Structures are given as C-alpha cells and as structure tokens.
Amino acid sequence: GVSGTTPDAAASRGAPHEGFLATLALVFARPGLRRLVLESCAVQGVEKLLKPYIPVFLALAGLPVVLELSQAGGGLHDAAARLPARSVLWIAVVVACLHLFSALGSRQAHRIAALEAPGARVPGRLWTGVFVMISLQVIGVITGSLAPAAVGFVGFAFLFNAWRPAFLTRFDVDTPPDRQATILSIESQANTAFSAILAPVGGALVDQWGLPAIFLLCLVVVGTLFGLRDPENA
Template sequence: MIFRFSAYGFLKNLRLFEAFLILALRERGLDFLAIGSLIAVREITVNVFEVPSGSLADALGRKRCMVASMACYIVAYLVLGLAGSFGLLAGAMVFYGIGDAFRTGTHKALIYAWLRSQGRANERTKVYGYTRSWSKMGSAVSALLAGLLVFFSGSYTSIFLWSAAPAALNLVNLATYPSWLDDHGRNKGRGLKHSAKMLGEAIGFTTRQPAMRRLVADSMIFEGSYAVIKDYLQPVIQSAAITLPIMFGLKDQQRTAVMIGVVYALLYLLASVAARRAHQWEDRCGGTEPGIRGLYVVTIVALVGMGASLAAGWAWPAIGLFIVLGVAQNLWRPIHVGRFDLYSPEHHAATTLSIESQAKSVATAVMAPLIGWAIDRLSHHATPAPVWALWPVAVCAAPMLVRLLFVTMPSLREPEEPEQAATPH
C-alpha cells in the first residue's frame, strides 16, 4: 500500500497551476487584495467543511470522502480555467476548499490505520515522510510541465484545465483502495447522527488536553503562515527573471515561465528530500519537541532575512530564503502530524487532524487578505509588483517568535502501543 499512498501524493500535487497561481490571477487583472480574498474564500470553505468532513470520514468511510475530494478538485480546476469573473473564481475556490476539507487529515488517517494493522505504528514519521516526499516529487514534475506549457502557449489558462487530468487519475486510484482499509478504525453504518457525536467528542478531547491545544496553536502559527507566504515567491521570481541578463530573445512571460519552472522544481526536489529525512532531523535533535523548536528557530531567522532582502530589493537572496522556508516546512510537517497521531484515539484520527487543518485555515484566511492589502498599498497596484513592496510577508515571523520564547510545550511521552489488530484480508 505504500506505493498506492505515494501515488496518491504524486498525482495530487500535479497541480500544474500551483507554481503560477498568483501570476495567473494577476494576468486576469486582480490585485493582491483580491487574490488574498480568493485565498480567504478557499480557507473559509475549508474551515466550514473541515471538521464535519473528518467526522463523516470516520463514520461513513474515509475512502468515500477522498473520492468526493478529487471530484471537487476536478470541478474547481475546470472552472478556474474557464472563469472570466471574480464571482466564478470565488465559486471555483469554494469547490477547491471543499476538496481540501474532505482530503486533509483523512488520507493521513488511512495511512496510520494501515500502519497499525501492520504493527508498524512507530514508523509514522518515516512512512508519512516517505509518502510526502513523493508528493513533492509530483510538485517538482508539475512545475517543470507547467513551465513548458506557459512557455509554448503564452497563457496561464491551459494549466488549470490540464490539472484536471491527474486529479481524475487519482480519483480512480483512491476508489480502488482495499475496502478493509476504509473500514479499519471506524464504526460502520452509524450515519450523520454518529458523525455529529464523534465530532463533539473529538472537539471536547482536543480542547480539554493542554498538549492538543498547543499542537493546534502550532498549526495556526507555522502552517497558517507558510500557506500565506509560499505563493509570493512567484512575483519575486518574475521580477528577477525580467532583469536577468540572459535569454534576451525571449518574451518576459517566457523568461518567467523558465525561471519559475526551474526554481520551483529545485524547491520541490529539496522539499522531497527533507520530507523523507524528517525522522532523521527528529533523531538528531534529540526527539520530537527539540526538533520542532529547532525548526522554529530556522524559520524565524529565514523570515527575518527574507524580509530584509525584500525591503532592500534583493530578489535572489529572497528566493534562496523562500527555498529554505520550504525545506523547513517539509521537515516540520511529518514530525508535527506524528505528534497528533500520538495523542488522538484511532477512531477520532481523521476528525482530530481535520481540526488541526481547520485551525491552520483560520490563520490563513485572516492573514492572506491583510498581507495582500499591505502589498497593494506599498506597490500602488503596479504590475509586476516591485520586490521591495513584498516585505510584509515577513511579519509572519512575529507570532512564531512569541511561540518560541514564551510558550513551552510539555514533554510528550509516546504512549505504549495498543495491541495490534490482526491484519485484515
């Protein structure tokens, strides 16, 4: 099943538009506030559907929810490619958000259920890091393919439409997961009433446990900030590509397509390596919590350096620090998700991880429009935006610094593994 799990991640991340999302929306005349608002629409939709989707997955079937997620993605990608108004783009983001809500947490719960059934629960960081590394390989391939499509077509529209094809393949992949895996760790046939009960139990468990509350806060601070920051690499690369003293025979959009394809491919390849070696970082730092603290330090330093570079108009140092942030986030994610699995009952696994993702979405929905508004004010809506006007993305270092200096995570002791169930046939 590890191959199937990895194939899911690889296909999911063949979102050809991802490395060009901000530039594609800018091409349609949207300013950064409007783009931030679209991101907020997506994240608010995730917030509304996230926890109910996790409860439905635990009660009705995780595989069914994953198939529904891919179907929503297909609709979203097609509408993003064909829409000509803000309203339709917002509608596409609603489908995008529903797809995210039915996916996040649910597939991780499937992986962890399989690990328990195989007696390999103590390999959670290693196995999730491995499958995540294939997700990042998919992102690297996606960036290169998207760069080629933009280079030869001269438009961003087609990359949205092409993204529907791998989503359809992934729908087939998920629909053919073994039935016993879908049923493992959940109670069948309880319906929506049972789903609501499980939701209440999971929320109560999360809010009562100090360690769980702090894990959720970590997701809001670290994951929510990165979700806002990461896409602003695109206008930085655009500015750098236009001024690059090579490729003089190419149009600005073609030069941008080449540079984005190369830089994002490098970023995702390094992210893939980082995700696969997250368990090594954890071991070398002396455990889970020291590893998390170390990543906070790396990220804060990178954000401060990036903010200074952007304010000075230095695109290339900023690009390098964006890459550092991407690597740190992919070391962080497998370790952090493993923390949740340690302290969540198996029958609430998808719901608890959905609460975590919902918390991240709240932070992203708040920060994205604010940062977009600040950049618009500084840049006076110039296209392309000057590099120095992008420095507000670095303010995300502030809550991280507060968390690092003033909030101490209690020592997390891994509970004894429950007696493993026999492997279903």
C-alpha cells in the same frame, strides 16, 4: 399519537455531535494538542500565503536589470532579450532548488520524525529554522537582494516538507487513539479558517505597503507562535 423515536435512538443521533464537542473541548484543554493545532495553522497558513508571492519576487528581482538595459535604448522588449545570462541563471537556480529541496525535505522527514523521542527538541529546532528562513526572506525582499531571499525560500521549502511527518509523530503521541480522526478533522478545518483570514489580510497589506508587508506578516505569525512556551519543554 405515539412517537416512533425511542430514547436510545435519540441518544445515538446525539452521540456524534456530543463526541465532536467533547473532542473540541479536549483540544482546548490539553496544552500539547492546542499547541499542535496552532502550530499547524501557522506553518501551513504561512506556506499558503507566501507561495504565490515567491515567483513575484523572483520576477521583480530581475526587473531592475531589465529597466536599466531598457533605458540604454531599444525598449523593454529588447532589454528583456539582452537580460544578462547570469540574472536568468540565478532565478532558474532558485526555482530548481525550491523543487529539489522540497523533495529532499520529504525524503529526510522520516529521520527528523525518528528524533521525536520524549524530551527531544526537534520542534524547537524546526521552528528556529523556520523563523530564520522567513527572516532571511524579509531581509532579501526589503533590500531587494536575491541571495538572502533565495536562501530563505529554499530553506523554508525544505523545513516545511520535513515538518509535516514530525508533526504527525507528535500528534500520535498526544492524541487518544479513538479521537485521532476527529482531531485531524478539527486541525484541517482550523487551517482552512486561518488561511481564509490570513490571505485577505496579507493582500490588503501588500496593496497598502507593498510586497515586503506580506513577508513581515508571516514573520509576525511565526514569531508569535515561536515565542509561546512549549508545554512539552516547559
């Protein structure tokens, strides 16, 4: 019998597959692209991991006050009703600042992206800020102090929303125009895979060692990437 498949048709079907593999190899071969994908996985993975635990910590921050009042008599219900207005106000302020500074980070992101000239160290500054903010979160959660944790939460929210546009600017510079869609897809899938691994690991650590473990894990992830040599500034 005569096959209805011509060599050209077979080659055209194989071309997208080969193109994807070639692009994947390009990501691993270019230090700048590899760094961007790793950076994206770390930042977005940490943000997804921490987000559900922030309200947990804020709730726990007010719990000692409630328990102290409940021991004076009247039970937890009455204690919650007598929770000092200052404690409630602090928690409300932190939540409001999280939303406010997230929006502010997005609004100011174009200025940060505009600094992405050759030799600019915006990525280094952003990563220093992220590392400091998560360190403050760790200090606050371990010591049970709301103030450093709140600064860390709000600061990280601002930096996260400012980071993405700066990231895309660097991405445009380092990526061949005809490969950008494919590399963005690879970056997205890498984020999903990393988050799928990080989430159960973080949950297991919390079950074993308590809430501070999840923040320490995030600090290790960010610190590991922060310590890697940036090929652009090597």
